[in-house]
Amino acid sequence: MKSIKASTYFVHFKNKGYEELNALLIKKNYSSIFILVDENTLEHCYPSFIETLETKKRIEVIEIESGEIYKNLDTCDGVWNALTELSADRNSLLITLGGGVITDLGGFVASTFKRGIDFVNIPTTLLSMVDASVGGKTGVDLGNLKNQIGLFSNPEIVIIDQNYLTTLEEREIRSGMAEIIKYSLTFDIKLLNSIKNFDLSNIDSLIHKSIEIKNQIVLKDPKENGLRKVLNYGHTLGHAIESYFLESEDKNNLSHGEAIAIGMVCETYLSHKVLNLPYEKLKSVKDLIESIYPKISIKKEDLKSIFNLLKHDKKNSNGQINFVLLNDFEDFKLDCKISNRLLEDSIHFYNS
């Protein structure tokens, strides 16, 4: 599959990726190599990955616990201290091997260790492949606020190897699919057919197409001043819902995609109400999402906390919450303001 040229680096696929990584190791002559994993990727991805590395340099593995709740500064502190104890220097390389927690946190840790060391991202989940492989966002959560601490910083290379997906549970595949639906609704509605019939045999092209779409967007607007906000379609409400379920002790956590899927139904409803997106298109989005994701019940008493979390959305300015909405499929409008009343209606619509 054709490599994709991102701003300062390439996204390579499968064997081409490992070849380029080995070429990088020679070119940069790193003093030592650190691989960041969690218990899952250590078991399922690391054994095949390590076989591809051709180097005589010292290799050290740093393991963190899997899960969004560990995407925080305490975990960073642990990794920074591990790098220090293992004598990482400015000429060391950090390879992240895992899902979005590992690639986002690892990129942040590398970019701030001794004011920045090189890193290479190898996303192993569908979500991190299609969402985190271009765009340069690194970061961690602060309390229940997602990605509140971080910076824009680019890896040396990203390697996409769909073989890692075979180690995932179906729920994780569905989680990544929400981002692909987002790309489809905002930029390429033709993808919707492949999404309806997706399985691991046709997913390669969906991944490649998704990264191409995201790459075109972030090349035009790297720091999210305008166009890039479209990537938040479904995420404004979705993030708040995800955070709320994460912090509620009596609720099961949602996957990122499950939360974003709810957010997309709600924000497509808002698009219908505010921008006159045709009802049948709204209905088709709701039907698609209900065919892929379990129905989550959001109760009236949940709303206050969810709306409260919306106030901390990073896209807000001057206390205003900004939504991306659709005039039509493939035709979006940024910075839409929405009343709380209409937000409430959108959640009723999702529940209906």
Next chain:
Amino acid sequence: MKSIKASTYFVHFKNKGYEELNALLIKKNYSSIFILVDENTLEHCYPSFIETLETKKRIEVIEIESGEIYKNLDTCDGVWNALTELSADRNSLLITLGGGVITDLGGFVASTFKRGIDFVNIPTTLLSMVDASVGGKTGVDLGNLKNQIGLFSNPEIVIIDQNYLTTLEEREIRSGMAEIIKYSLTFDIKLLNSIKNFDLSNIDSLIHKSIEIKNQIVLKDPKENGLRKVLNYGHTLGHAIESYFLESEDKNNLSHGEAIAIGMVCETYLSHKVLNLPYEKLKSVKDLIESIYPKISIKKEDLKSIFNLLKHDKKNSNGQINFVLLNDFEDFKLDCKISNRLLEDSIHFYNS
């Protein structure tokens, strides 16, 4: 005094600085303004500073405790949470008003909050004026390792107002003087006369000259790949000594300048031994430093810990410790390797 053009911003002096800050507030139309202080700058600097601000935007003060021991991730966590609770958004501005801890930590906090908000630095100590006002280094300590976590990130403006120096104890003035001695030895030996006779009446020109020298260096080498390493003259041993005294419960902390002054005597001795810097020049450096700084006793049993800390110096590569040494005044050599035996001798020389 003439403004200095740094890479992406200006260093302005006194009233010109406040005028430019007010112009920036209008131009960027920040949603809210946060001022980071410690208990000392809140008492001594904030009252006169706040008089200069002309804005109707919301202003909030965030106070942290003064002292190097608070230059850590816990303090960052506190400031990030304060910004969050006070509803800072991506269009907020952080103004740092304080010494190197405040400007370094504040720059790091701002550069990583919601992936980066604008900040303005107002250094209030001689050290932070001459050392931290250009160069874009932000960061915090990790355990006893200085500035281990951070990144390169530039403020919008730096304001130098020597009036803040009148609020400092003499020990703090001497601390900053060590950096000025460093600039003199490596780039402009003529400054040494003013240094010998310095007081607050002639310090303006020493500050301006120091910032000009540092600015020329960092413009040529922003990421410390080569030339910029010269700024570490006296700092390789000096940092290790500073960290050692900080972590030793039975020793009083040294000021940064006191530690760097020791480092400069030792590294000038190494320059004499390895690069044949003339003995009378070595002697003149030792005499100057002894005329300004109290004599610190470094014991044989301290050496092991100090050498151990050297191993974590950020300039190391492949386990090698790199020193900047002098062939002569204003003539330096980067990346010199030194045996432990010679290091020990240099400390004996300082003690003598």
